[in-house]
Amino acid sequence: MDKLQITGGHTLNGEVVISGAKNAALPEMCATLLTDEPVRLLNVPRLQDVATMRRLLDNMGVKTETHGDRGGMSFQAADSINPEAPYELVKTMRASVLVLGPLLARFGRAKVSLPGGCAIGSRPVDQHIKGLQAMGAEIDVEHGYMVARLPAGRTRLQGARIATDMVTVTGTENFLMAAALAEGETVLENAAQEPEIPDLAEMLIAMGAKIEGHGTSRIHIQGVERLHGGTHQVVADRIEAGTFLCAVAATGGDVILRHARADHMDAVIDKLRDAGATIEPGSNADGPFIRVRASGRLKAQSFRTTEYPGFPTDMQAQFMALNLISEGTATVTETIFENRFMHVDEMTRLGAHIQTEGKVAIVEGVSKLSGATVMATDLRASASLVIAGLVSEGDTIVDRIYHLDRGYDQMEEKLRAIGAQIERIKG
Ligand SMILES: CC(=O)N[C@H]1[C@@H](OP(=O)(O)OP(=O)(O)OC[C@H]2O[C@@H](n3ccc(=O)[nH]c3=O)[C@H](O)[C@@H]2O)O[C@H](CO)[C@@H](O)[C@@H]1O
Ligand SMILES: C=C(OP(=O)(O)O)C(=O)O
Secondary structure, X not given: OOEXXXXXOOOEEEEEEOOEOHHHHXXXXXXXXXXXXXXXXXXXOOOHHHHHHHHHHHHHOOEEEEEOOOOEEEXXXXXXXOOEEOHHHHOOOHHHHHHHHHHHHHHOEEEEEOOOOEOOEOOOOHHHHHHHHHOOOEEEEEOOEEEEEOOOOOOXXXXXXXXXXXXXXXXXXXXXXXXXXXXXXXXXXOOOOOOHHHHHHHHHHHOOOEEEOEOEOOEEEEOOOOOOOEEEEOOEOXXXXXXXXXXXXXHOEEEEEEOXXXXXXXXXXXXXXXXXXXXXXXXXXXXXXXXXEEOOOOEOOOEEEOOOXXXXXXXXXXXXXXXXXXXXXXXXXXXXXXXXXXXXXHHHHOOOEEEEEOOEEEEEOOOOEEOOEEEOOOHHHHHHHHHHHHOEEOEEXXXXXXXXXXXXXXXXXHHHHOOOEEEEEOO
């Protein structure tokens, strides 16, 4: 198992290119199942979850290819593919559930393993199943698989009004893809508004789908009989950008994040400004960017995770890492997942002062952390421990970084290029 060795105490200076978003690329790879024509994605990040999703599609018989070194990938799903997603491929990645909607819509049947239990909470898929049932699908759970089909005599899903019990990001994505090929109109109430949703909707529209209201909590989809191929550029990863913003705010320095979309990160940027960092968004011929500058100890910030446009749960751990060495005491409230504080015990090993009470963590900033060996427990927890390592005295070893590799595109290379002392130890 690979580890990262970080020697703390270096400021970060220079430029980083932000990759395409993992959480947009994964649903968009699944959306290529909706047509038999070739679909090309640009700016796909190089990370483990993308490789797993590609294996899942390859395993069904989808023809996949990469193009060049700028994240180009193409996909072609012939009518003859096998619409099944086996446990072995689904177990490492919850986003595999995103094949269910497109497979049902295009092939009228699908057999998809239930995603395995995940470190950050129980993460059921009951809303996905309920919504697709409302569109006329018959879905049974048998031997750990969701076995879905259309009733005899039906060839398409039916449009429906779907109001989920809570806002669900991948649920909204599954319904969008299913509804694109359904008969009649689907209305999604309580839809997720995360920027990855409008990005997926724009891709579907480019393939011939009729969608309105994406980016709001009510989305209208008028189903069409078939979709065609097309090309789509994956939106920049707001969580990768946010992770680098927190890293620079913690270490101090001056960094430009190329391609980063400030308009997708208001909640995080507001908190960083309140903490004392200088954040300047801009744009040039190369596209949007964010410049971040910080020096000295910042002020600890309280926040509460909520659905977009609120503070993202996927940034909770990284911002907590910044709070560890800031001045003052802050409360961090996690409202989305019930078990997303596993980084807290590891941070404590570095000398952090944190108390947790249910969904609230109280962080009392300390003036220094001291390097130690810590274990990554999930994707964003790993990133938070890297940030904590960058500001700890001496060496920090972050173990089990396969979690980090799931969701970050060359994180240690990018950090090294702006002055971090960080090495991968192969193991
Ligand atoms: C691949 C991807 O895009 N992952 C993101 C997605 O995950 P994901 O789409 O899995 O998260 P959801 O938005 O669905 O989850 C929100 C809440 O709803 C609950 N729930 C969800 C569906 C369901 O059928 N039943 C149910 O109870 C979940 O357990 C959770 O408590 O959104 C999360 C919330 O922004 C992010 O942390 C993940 O990075
Ligand atoms: C929780 C995350 O991803 P996933 O939903 O793929 O587990 C994440 O990106 O932080």
